Amino acid sequence: MKILTEGEYYGSQNSEISVNGILLSQYSYTVDKTDxxxxxxxxFMFVLDGNMRDCNKKTKTLCPSGSLMYNNWQEIHYGxxxxxxxxxxxxxxxxxxxxxxxxxIDLLEGxxxxxNPQIHLLFAKLYHExxxxxxxxxxxxxxxxxxxxxxxxxxxxxxxxxxxxxxxxLEELLYYDTSNLxxxxxxxxxxxxxxxxxxxAPKYLNTNLGEYIRRLKMQKAIPLILDAxxxxxxxxxxxxxxxxxxxxxxxxxxFNMNPSSFRKNLNKNS
Numbered sequence: 001m002k003i004l005t006e007g008e009y010y011g012s013q014n015s016e017i018s019v020n021g022i023l024l025s026q027y028s029y030t031v032d033k034t035d036x037x038x039x040x041x042x043x044f045m046f047v048l049d050g051n052m053r054d055c056n057k058k059t060k061t062l063c064p065s066g067s068l069m070y071n072n073w074q075e076i077h078y079g080x081x082x083x084x085x086x087x088x089x090x091x092x093x094x095x096x097x098x099x100x101x102x103x104x105i106d107l108l109e110g111x112x113x114x115x116n117p118q119i120h121l122l123f124a125k126l127y128h129e130x131x132x133x134x135x136x137x138x139x140x141x142x143x144x145x146x147x148x149x150x151x152x153x154x155x156x157x158x159x160x161x162x163x164x165x166x167x168x169x170l171e172e173l174l175y176y177d178t179s180n181l182x183x184x185x186x187x188x189x190x191x192x193x194x195x196x197x198x199x200x201a202p203k204y205l206n207t208n209l210g211e212y213i214r215r216l217k218m219q220k221a222i223p224l225i226l227d228a229x230x231x232x233x234x235x236x237x238x239x240x241x242x243x244x245x246x247x248x249x250x251x252x253x254x255f256n257m258n259p260s261s262f263r264k265n266l267n268k269n270s
Contacts, residue, residue: 001076002037009090010034010079017130019141021097029086033105036077042108045069046123048226050086054079056111068114068123075111085229089127091145115171117215118206121254122148124222131266152178152189154206166190168205170197174209174216184210195233214250217241221251225263232259 007016011027018024023041029052045054045068052063056077064070071077073095098105115121124176126144129137169190173181187194205212221239224230230238236247251259 002035004039006040006094007092007182008039010086010217011088014087016143017133017137021094021100022141022145022248023090023094024126024141024212025092026089027088027090027129029079029081030090036076036078038076039071039073041092041094042073042105044114044123045071046089046091046127048087048127048223050083052079052081052082052086052088054111055112059082059111061111061113063113065226066219066240067119068120070108070114072108072110077111087122089130089177091126091176101146101149102250103245104153104244107149107152115218116151116206117212119148119151120219121215122223122243123139124218125255128262128266148235151206163204164200166192167201168235169193170201174213181213187249191201215254221259225259226266228263228267235259 011029014026016025035217047067183194224235236244241247
């Protein structure tokens with residue numbers, strides 16, 4: 001069984017940054033299938049381009065562009081590539097980092113596809129800092145990684161509780177429906193009183209419904225922005241925004257720059 005040491009992944013490394021116990025790297029995935037292996041350290045894989053599949057002894061998880069996958073250090077798995085080209089951004093932790101920062105090393109276990117739009121947005125910001133890599137990037141990277149752990153901790157607290165079945169249905173409705181759903185629509189489809197939805201949903205989504213939907217739309221937009229062949233107008237509509245102007249406003253709210261500047265900065269530093 002092959003053990004991949006710190007910073008080692010299948011594929012071709014494009015760039016790497018080490019910051020006080022965490023390692024950020026970008027790889028182009030060059031093989032159609034890897035061997036069974038596990039990693040020395042826990043890490044996240046943010047799929048930037050292409051279609052991947054992460055396979056362990058229990059399940060096979062499809063990871064298209066924009067997916068965020070976590071694998072713990074002891075998790076035995078292999079990966080497959082289902083597109084001509086594919087690339088990913090990795091956030092890897094030395095195990096001492098958790099102790100140094102007073103964070104539970106068992107924050108996440110095994111393999112897990114992360115489907116929290118708040119965490120996807122944080123990874124997009126982390127990737128932007130990684131690509132810019134200026135004098136202010138180190139402190140920004142450390143702060144964003146701690147925010148990611150805080151967000152994961154909040155999600156874990158809810159996963160330990162008994163979450164009603166309708167919450168998963170709500171998340172599915174919000175993800176696949178690109179129309180402007182209102183509370184009554186959700187109530188009718190979930191068969192849950194609208195007042196109960198408005199009061200209970202923030203407890204399980206870690207934010208209000210409007211903010212969750214905006215984050216979800218941005219989660220869909222990020223991998224589309226990374227593909228230079230997509231126009232900003234196309235991205236806006238594919239992500240569920242009413243027009244490009246609305247998309248620009250929401251994007252600037254989260255990233256403090258418009259999407260064209262975000263794309264320009266990434267391309268300049270690629």
